[in-house]
Amino acid sequence: xxxxxxxxxxxxxxxxxxxxxxxxxxxxxxxxxxxxxxxxxxxxxxxxxxxxxxxxxxxxxxxxxxxxxxxxxxxxxxxxxxxxxxxxxxxxxxxxxxxxxxxxxxxxxxxxxxxxxxxxxxxxxxxxxxxxxxxxxxxxxxxxxxxxxxxxxxxxxxxxxxxxxxxxxxxxxxxxxxxxxxxxxxxxxxxxxxxxxxxxxxxxxxxxxxxxxxxxxxxxxxxxxxxxxxxxxxxxxxxxxxxxxxxxxxx
Amino acid sequence: xxxxxxxxxxxxxxxxxxxxxxxxxxxxxxxxxxxxxxxxxxxxxxxxxxxxxxxxxxxxxxxxxxxxxxxxxxxxxxxxxxxxxxxxxxxxxxxxxxxxxxxxxxxxxxxxxxxxxxxxxxxxxxxxxxxxxxxxxxxxxxxxxxxxxxxxxxxxxxxxxxxxxxxxxxxxxxxxxxxxxxxxxxxxxxxxxxxxxxxxxxxxxxxxxxxxxxxxxxxxxxxxxxxxxxxxxxx
Amino acid sequence: xxxxxxxxxxxxxxxxxxxxxxxxxxxxxxxxxxxxxxxxxxxxxxxxxxxxxxxxxxxxxxxxxxxxxxxxxxxxxxxxxxxxxxxxxxxxxxxxxxxxxxxxxxxxxxxxxxxxxxxxxxxxxxxxxxxxxxxxxxxxxxxxxxxxxxxxxxxxxxxxxxxxxxxxxxxxxxxxxxxxxxxxxxxxxxxxxxxxxxxxxxxxxxxxxxxxxxxxxxxxxxxxxxxxxxxxxxxxx
Numbered sequence: 069x070x071x072x073x074x075x076x077x078x079x080x081x082x083x084x085x086x087x088x089x090x091x092x093x094x095x096x097x098x099x100x101x102x103x104x105x106x107x108x109x110x111x112x113x114x115x116x117x118x119x120x121x122x123x124x125x126x127x128x129x130x131x132x133x134x135x136x137x138x139x140x141x142x143x144x145x146x147x148x149x150x151x152x153x154x155x156x157x158x159x160x161x162x163x164x165x166x167x168x169x170x171x172x173x174x175x176x177x178x179x180x181x182x183x184x185x186x187x188x189x190x191x192x193x194x195x196x197x198x199x200x201x202x203x204x205x206x207x208x209x210x211x212x213x214x215x216x217x218x219x220x221x222x223x224x225x226x227x228x229x230x231x232x233x234x235x236x237x238x239x240x241x242x243x244x245x246x247x248x249x250x251x252x253x254x255x256x257x258x259x260x261x262x263x264x265x266x267x268x269x270x271x272x273x274x275x276x277x278x279x280x281x282x283x284x285x286x287x288x289x290x291x292x293x294x295x296x297x298x299x300x301x302x303x304x305x306x307x308x309x310x311x312x313x314x315x316x317x318x319x
Numbered sequence: 320x321x322x323x324x325x326x327x328x329x330x331x332x333x334x335x336x337x338x339x340x341x342x343x344x345x346x347x348x349x350x351x352x353x354x355x356x357x358x359x360x361x362x363x364x365x366x367x368x369x370x371x372x373x374x375x376x377x378x379x380x381x382x383x384x385x386x387x388x389x390x391x392x393x394x395x396x397x398x399x400x401x402x403x404x405x406x407x408x409x410x411x412x413x414x415x416x417x418x419x420x421x422x423x424x425x426x427x428x429x430x431x432x433x434x435x436x437x438x439x440x441x442x443x444x445x446x447x448x449x450x451x452x453x454x455x456x457x458x459x460x461x462x463x464x465x466x467x468x469x470x471x472x473x474x475x476x477x478x479x480x481x482x483x484x485x486x487x488x489x490x491x492x493x494x495x496x497x498x499x500x501x502x503x504x505x506x507x508x509x510x511x512x513x514x515x516x517x518x519x520x521x522x523x524x525x526x527x528x529x530x531x532x533x534x535x536x537x538x539x540x541x542x543x544x545x546x547x548x549x550x551x552x553x554x
Numbered sequence: 555x556x557x558x559x560x561x562x563x564x565x566x567x568x569x570x571x572x573x574x575x576x577x578x579x580x581x582x583x584x585x586x587x588x589x590x591x592x593x594x595x596x597x598x599x600x601x602x603x604x605x606x607x608x609x610x611x612x613x614x615x616x617x618x619x620x621x622x623x624x625x626x627x628x629x630x631x632x633x634x635x636x637x638x639x640x641x642x643x644x645x646x647x648x649x650x651x652x653x654x655x656x657x658x659x660x661x662x663x664x665x666x667x668x669x670x671x672x673x674x675x676x677x678x679x680x681x682x683x684x685x686x687x688x689x690x691x692x693x694x695x696x697x698x699x700x701x702x703x704x705x706x707x708x709x710x711x712x713x714x715x716x717x718x719x720x721x722x723x724x725x726x727x728x729x730x731x732x733x734x735x736x737x738x739x740x741x742x743x744x745x746x747x748x749x750x751x752x753x754x755x756x757x758x759x760x761x762x763x764x765x766x767x768x769x770x771x772x773x774x775x776x777x778x779x780x781x782x783x784x785x786x787x788x789x790x791x
Contacts, residue, residue, distance in 0.1 A: 116692075116693060117692075118689050118692065118693070144695070144697065147692060147693065147694075147695050148695045150693075151693065151694070152689075152690075152693035154686060154689070154690060154693075156684075156686055158684075158686035158687060158689060158690035159690070160687060160690065160691070160705050161687065161709055161786060162705065162708045162709050162712070162786050163705075163786070164786075171691075171694060171696070171704065171705075172694025172695045172696065175696055175700050175704060176694055176695030176696045176697075176700070177695060204785070204786040205786070206786060220694060221693075221694075224694060224695065324636065381770070381773075382766060384723065384769070385723065385727075385765055385766045385768075385769035385770060385773075386727070386762055386765055386766065387727035387728070387730035387731075387741070387765055388727075389730050389731065389741065390730060390741065390758060390761050390762050390765060391762075393754065393758045394755075394758045394759070394762055397754040397755045397758060398755050398758070398759075401755045482619075482620075486621065486622040486623070487622070488622075489622035489624050489625065490622075490624060490731075500622070500624075500625075515628065515632045516629065516632040516633050516636070519625055519628045519629045519632060520629060522625055523617075523621045523625050523626075523629060526620060526621045526622060526625065527616070527617055527620040527621050529620075530616075530619070530620030530621070531616065531620060534620075
């Protein structure tokens with residue numbers, strides 16, 4: 069459903085992505101792990117054209133596009149198929165929770181207002197914010213804001229949702245509610261590509277885990293492959309650093 | 320209206336205009352001096368406990384903010400001698416520059432009272448409490464701890480207010496003060512109102528350069544003082 | 555001058571000064587209508603560092619902010635007629651430059667002036683709206699224009715509103731310099747009335763009152779509007 073080949077991206081002299089390939093099928097929940105600066109976030113942003121890749125190719129369903137030279141029209145079409153959940157939520161500050169969710173539907177997709185409101189309310193109900201339709205982002209906690217961010221993505225009924233470290237900006241006690249929501253929508257069969265540091269989420273929810281370092285995919289496989297039997301030295305090192313010593317016994 | 324545009328008039332008028340910058344500077348300097356003093360008093364009223372004083376100070380600022388400089392200038396110029404006349408004091412021979420300085424001091428005070436108030440309020444209350452807790456007197460705490468910090472905050476706004484003052488000061492020519500603007504009017508008059516455009520352009524260039532110099536100066540000052548702040552931090 | 559105030563004149567002239575309000579307001583509104591969009595666009599060129607326009611806007615702002623308004627008025631008022639005259643001559647238009655209503659010069663001067671002020675206002679306001687807002691708008695499928703119209707501009711306006719208010723008040727005050735273009739606004743009308751009997755103190759009190767009322771009203775309206783726009787920030791405040 070989504071296939072990306074040989075994506076390159078540099079900022080100045082700093083090459084962040086050095087030829088990454090990625091393939092995602094319908095219903096996949098793919099988690100990308102890796103140390104900070106490994107290019108995970110940049111990869112996600114390039115897929116949604118928030119950054120323009122220097123080189124690379126993508127196939128989104130029936131759209132076949134060069135990531136560097138994509139036309140405005142192609143970018144717009146792809147963004148209609150791909151939703152994004154931001155690390156800092158990026159809720160529209162001047163819109164209520166419900167308006168945040170319906171904005172893309174009404175304006176971007178020309179869905180009627182009534183229909184959009186219905187979809188929007190359903191999406192907010194799903195993330196447990198039925199009480200907060202008319203709250204502005206400034207009136208919501210970080211966890212609630214991120215749940216609106218997820219509802220905003222879900223409401224668009226996209227082919228895939230990209231999550232860019234959705235819990236990193238949250239206080240520890242708020243991480244759980246967001247992860248629960250993500251688990252629920254994953255269980256509904258939503259295709260997801262998730263950059264995160266939450267190992268438990270990767271282990272329990274993902275059907276595929278990708279380990280990236282220094283701009284390349286080092287290793288990929290099932291959670292079991294990666295967590296229990298990592299083959300590459302760099303993967304082992306990373307896991308040793310981020311997981312508790314006796315983690316292996318929990319699995 | 321004259322037909323020809325002659326660049327040489329611009330070059331020739333600049334040396335004639337420059338000596339009169341002295342008057343412009345004098346007006347600005349005195350207005351800054353008196354205006355800042357009055358501004359301090361108003362800021363103290365605004366941040367103090369007296370409700371009446373607060374109302375007066377804020378009312379003053381609002382009124383001054385709503386009054387065009389030229390209107391204030393003429394109100395002072397005609398109004399003060401008229402009021403004084405009612406008490407039998409003749410102020411008709413007082414130099415015009417006095418009224419100009421009064422006008423712009425009043426105006427500058429309104430701006431400065433806000434600059435000082437916001438700078439003062441931007442300083443964390445804990446700073447004062449800490450100063451007192453280590454044994455400084457109230458006055459010492461203000462002088463040694465609050466004032467130096469507030470000064471850095473106020474600096475850019477002070478610079479902006481000064482620029483405004485310089486520009487608004489150009490209106491003093493309307494009551495006949497011969498500063499740089501007044502001199503320009505004299506030159507134009509002497510040319511029988513021809514080549515006014517060239518003289519005004521020369522004047523604009525002088526003001527523009529002056530503004531840029533003042534702006535740069537304040538940027539330098541700001542940098543200097545915030546550098547000092549960092550040094551204090553690291554030692 | 556020491557016989558005290560002429561109250562009859564004070565009252566009469568108040569209404570003379572008041573009759574100049576429509577002109578002052580017309581100039582203010584026209585200048586804002588031109589300066590708001592133009593200032594916003596040029597602020598965007600500054601923020602996005604569009605090569606030539608950015609530089610142009612920078613110099614333009616520096617000049618307007620670095621020179622007195624009265625000199626800007628004199629420059630426009632003595633240069634535009636020269637330009638017009640040569641245009642009329644060239645195209646054989648049978649029209650006298652002196653017949654041009656001075657309000658047109660006022661429109662030009664105050665639009666140009668306010669545009670420069672608003673470039674700076676919008677530039678600092680735009681820099682407070684995070685890039686993430688634009689990215690989020692793109693990510694839900696909004697086009698560039700839609701994102702600006704629905705997300706970026708409303709947020710920028712709220713931040714910019716207090717400064718737009720200040721700019722508007724300053725603009726109204728600056729129309730008092732219209733006398734230099736023989737514009738029949740508040741100050742000139744009252745002054746002319748005063749010329750007859752040298753009732754300058756009364757005239758300037760009237761002018762002062764009219765500006766005070768006008769500017770206070772404008773500030774009040776802006777405050778109301780700001781409150782409405784600011785709802786989404788209520789909790790933060």
